[in-house]
Amino acid sequence: MYKMKSLYKSLGFAIVAILLNSCESDLEKSFYTDSTAKPAVLEAIQESYKINKLDLDAEAVTFKWTPANVGYQASITNNIEMDVKGENNFSDKKVVLYSNAGKTTELSLTNKELNDQIYTLLKNYANEDGTINIAEAPLQFRIVSSISSVKSPLVSNVIESNITPYNN
Secondary structure (H helix, E strand, O other): OHHHHHHHHHHHHHHHHHHHHHOOOOOOOOOOOOOOOEOOEEOOOOOEEEOOOOOOOOEEEEEEEEOOEOOOOOOOEEEEEEEEOOOOOOOOOOEEEEEEEOOOOEEEEEHHHHHHHHHHHHHHOOOOOOOOOOOOEEEEEEEEEEOOOOOOOEEOOOEEEEEEOOOO
16 A cells, blocks of 8 residues: 555656656747748838927827737837937947837827937937037937847838937
């Protein structure tokens, strides 16, 4: 009888060990292929803006986009990035205007919000002596969509606008 209980316990442990060993994490898998996935499409905005410092809470710009499609329901994180045209090509000096893991397809920024973000970007391009050139800036925007850090992100089209900020 004791041997039978011992055999059942050993058999039970062996089955549990086999089951646990056969489990794989789905978190590190990606289920879409680059050829079938479609990046977000960012709609054009006005060619030029002059930010109104007298009406800081008024809407300055609205970004609208068609969401990225990976072929199945996935939690996609979208980052709207901004950079100065022709300077750094969305590298280390870019500014992320917005980051969200959801189904949102629109973002509005007030005059103050947009100006603060542009000011942050222009600080990244400050002269050697630290001065910032506050003038009309040719800016580019894009959306980078990702489902995990293991899979390359999907990058939208790039749109442009010349925006004149005010000095903080």
